[in-house]
Amino acid sequence: MTKSYDLIVIGGGTGGNGVARMAANAGWSVASIDSEPHGGTCALRGCDPKK
Known part of the structure; x- marks a missing residue:
């Protein structure tokens, strides 16, 4: 199936x-396509803003 x-x-x-x-x-x-669960790093583990 294609x-x-x-x-x-x-x-x-x-x-x-x-x-x-x-x-x-x-x-x-x-x-x-992603190797991690849906949502990415920010949604799953939280973002750590740098500045």
Whole structure:
């Protein structure tokens, strides 16, 4: 079974999820690939701002 996608996003962090959501809202078929659970580092473990 073969599937075709308009966009494949590698990395489910803040940027990857944002771009996947924008493309899906525009009607594109999107696949998201990440080695970690959905949400990325900030959502799962919290961000530590540096400055």
